[in-house]
Each structure stands twice: as C-alpha cells, then as structure tokens.
Amino acid sequence: MGFTPRSFRLGAAALQAKLSGKPPGTECSLGGHQFQPMETYILKTLDEKSRVMLKLGNPLGVGERLAASYLKLAQNRLALLPKTERPSRTYERQLDVYRDDMQNDFSLPPGRH
Numbered sequence: 001m002g003f004t005p006r007s008f009r010l011g012a013a014a015l016q017a018k019l020s021g022k023p024p025g026t027e028c029s030l031g032g033h034q035f036q037p038m039e040t041y042i043l044k045t046l047d048e049k050s051r052v053m054l055k056l057g058n059p060l061g062v063g064e065r066l067a068a069s070y071l072k073l074a075q076n077r078l079a080l081l082p083k084t085e086r087p088s089r090t091y092e093r094q095l096d097v098y099r100d101d102m103q104n105d106f107s108l109p110p111g112r113h
Contacts, residue, residue: 008038 014035042051056063 006041008035008041010035010038 018035042054046054056066
C-alpha cells in the first residue's frame with residue numbers, strides 16, 4: 001500500500017482509567033496501553049467526516065446508541081405537543097376531507113354508469 005500503518009496498544013484497563021477521569025498519561029502506564037497517543041493521532045490525522053465514519057463503523061454499538069439517543073430526543077419533542085392535536089391526526093383529518101371532496105366532485109349522478 002506504500003505506507004506502514006500506525007498501531008496502538010489498547011485495553012479495557014486503560015479505557016477504565018480514562019473513563020474514571022484520571023489525568024492524561026495515567027492510562028498509558030497501565031500495561032503500556034496508549035489511549036492518549038491514539039486519540040491525538042486520530043484528531044490530527046483524520047478530518048471530521050473520517051472520524052464520524054470511523055466511529056459509526058466500529059463494532060461497539062455506537063450506531064445503536066446514536067439511534068437510541070435520537071429516538072429519545074424525538075419522543076421528548078413529541079411529548080411536548082398537545083396530545084389532542086398531534087400533527088399526524090390533523091393531517092389525517094385533512095386528507096379524509098380532501099378524499100371525500102374528490103369522490104363527491106367526480107362521482108357519476110345516479111343512473112349513469
């Protein structure tokens with residue numbers, strides 16, 4: 001391919017150290033794991049679009065968490081709408097009226113087929 005890929009040693013203990021809020025570099029000393037250098041490399045090497053693709057393409061359920069987050073957001077916004085006048089019900093009523101008008105306007109008078 002013409003280049004040597006960079007590799008980083010990562011592990012669960014280093015991730016736990018990072019998530020617990022320990023100072024940067026602490027996770028590097030846990031068995032030689034390299035979260036800080038990996039994060040720096042990703043931020044300096046990849047543009048925003050590539051970082052999003054990397055994040056969504058990993059097998060750790062990021063896409064599922066993202067979908068769940070947006071589902072919750074949509075549900076919260078839907079809950080703000082008055083329960084008696086949801087937009088979909090209003091649209092359905094308008095479509096019913098329109099459908100009835102169209103059928104009345106284009107129906108044949110009795111006795112004509």
